[in-house]
Amino acid sequence: MSSQNDYRYVQYLPRVFQQKSGESDEHYFLGRFLRAFEAMLSGTTETAGESAGIEALLDELHHYFDPELAPSQFLPWLAGWVGLQLAEGVEYDGEQDNQERTLAPMQILPLAEARSTVNRKLLGSIVQLYKKRGTLDGLAEYLQVYAGEEAAIQIHNYEEPVRCGIAQRVGINTMVGAAEPSYFSVHIILPAYSRSLLQRKVRNLQEVIRKEKPFYTNSSLNIEVPQMCLGVYGRVGMETLLGGMTEQ
Structure with missing residues (x-):
């Protein structure tokens, strides 16, 4: 015989419908009948496995x-x-x-x-x-999600002329000669521990730029994989990789 605790819903019934003393489970049909609703609404922990009921699902x-x-x-x-x-x-x-x-x-x-x-x-x-879709700020944030927090992203639109006292790198933030109309470049310092990972990330970044850049613009993507360089890169596992990339 099961205790009344085994049939939780039975306790809410009038006393006349509750399991009588000495009554076996086999003869107590109402308890077994309500157990099906109990399993569906409140969940079950039977030997077949624990499952959440509708009450728990609604709570979550x-x-x-x-x-x-x-x-x-x-x-x-x-x-x-x-x-x-x-x-x-x-x-x-x-x-x-x-x-x-x-x-x-x-x-x-x-x-x-x-x-x-x-x-x-x-x-x-x-x-x-x-x-921010269609703006360079939105593109930079979008790229940051795909490249990872450890990646450093810079977008240059070449609107300002070369100025002394500011680091200039041709092809990165400086251009020699005239640029295409509405041109900008994306430079990403992208740590990658394997060549296959680098290739997958570059493909995804190229696709993001194609989809999210301002529609009237032309662009290029420059990827730089950092190596140990004192005074420039120094955080191992972030923007510095020791030992070189693996093939896989």
Whole structure:
């Protein structure tokens, strides 16, 4: 015989409908009948596995719309709401999100703790970035998300002439001769531990520039992979890489 605690919903019934002393589960149909609704509404912890009920799902509903807490399977759905195409790859999804998308869990629940990846950061900031769409400031912020916090991004539009006392680098922030109309260049110091990662990032950055630059402009992208240089680069793992890049 089960105790009344095993049938949580029974305690809310009038006493005449509750399980009588000595009555077995087999003969107590009402308790077994209500247990199905209990599992659906309040969840269950049966041996087949724990599942959240509708009550818990409704309590956590707002987390499905939070890019940092939404389950990885929901990120493409959220991206569709704001017209965003998420980049694919472990460097953008993160290892955990990338693995979870291949699983088929019994329930897709929000994360217990906030998670930060490139795609999640982009989802969280894309609405504000849309307000700056078509501007160089918006392009710089967009590129920063894809390049990573460790990357240094500079955009030069060559509107100012060469001035003494300011560092000038031909092809980076200085141009010899006339430029194309409405021309700007993007210079990114991009640490990358492998050539394949560098190639993927460069392709994505080129695509971002193509889509997000002001429509009437011409542009170029310069990528600089930093190496140890005292007085210029010095933070290992940030803008300095020791030992060179790997092939993979």
